[in-house]
Amino acid sequence: MSEPGGVREVKSAARTVELLELLAARGDRPARLQELADRLGVPRSSMYALLQTLIAHGWVRTDITGTTYLDSDPRVRVVRPYLDEASQALGETIHLGRLDGRDVAYLATRESHEYLRTISRVGRRLPAHVGALGKALLAERPDAELPAGPYEAATPNTHTSRDALAADLASIRARGYSIDREEGVAGIVGFGFALRYDNPPLDAISCSVPVARLTPGHEGRIVAVMREIRAKIEGASAAAGGAVHWR
Structure with missing residues (x-):
């Protein structure tokens, strides 16, 4: 059964946590958009939107050129x-x-x-x-x-x-x-x-x-x-x- 709030919302939260854990495990090694999307099995467009949200809130940073x-x-x-x-x-x-x-x-x-x-x-x-x-x-x-x-x-x-x-x-x-x-x-x-x-x-x-x-x-x-x-x-x-x- 779906829990209160809806399955989509729970999946979205879990995906955010999975992405942060994946990035944390990499340390200072940069990751590319397609690589992250492949690792988590999500569309590239969804990964881009998620990363942009995390960047805007200060949880994720780009590299020195700002294009990682x-x-x-x-x-x-x-x-x-x-x-x-x-x-x-x-x-x-x-x-x-x-x-x-x-x-x-x-x-x-x-x-x-x-x-x-x-x-x-x-x-x-x-x-x-x-x-x-x-x-x-x-x-x-x-x-x-x-x-x-x-x-x-x-x-x-x-x-x-x-x-x-x-x-x-x-x-x-x-x-x-x-x-x-x-x-x-x-x-x-x-x-x-x-x-x-x-x-x-x-x-x-x-x-x-x-x-x-x-x-x-x-x-x-x-x-x-x-x-x-x-x-x-x-x-x-x-x-x-x-x-x-x-x-």
Whole structure:
């Protein structure tokens, strides 16, 4: 007989414990997503979701590059070399994020050569209206899909009303990329570019730079480099066989 609460809930709790025990037994040896899924006999998508939850709550950490558990994601594998290229060209922090409901999950990060530290880390989730990644992806969708608001404010510059966000999204569509001027983190400006290998796009890349280092010339170079990187990623994805439905 099923116990109160339902068998699915008990199995989920047991799977979480089994995963934590498996990781603890490995010590400092990293594990890949597919390896963990195989060991516990669960779908890769389920393992990914479970790991992301544990990462977000601080029970599991990624390796120094922040990509240990995402190596089996074909999108991340395609994008990763281009994140390195953008980081080397610009010397700024580069992110890859994925829209998941009303949030953006950070899938990969390359830190600034200047050792800039922002709040965004792999496994972290932020509301899509807050930063460059999320706004770039929201702009690829009709405004009718926006929630009514008011929205949570991360800084005094965050758009907290539907009308203000919709006006910004219209500018993003006309411009071709998003700009986050201290809306997610005080002192940080971000530039976001949707990756159109899905329709509508689910993934985006961004470049984050401190306000103190952002001159008009540097901003122009960031936009030019990130546009080129986006084109390279989309071309590489098409060459790899188009859309990958990895979930």
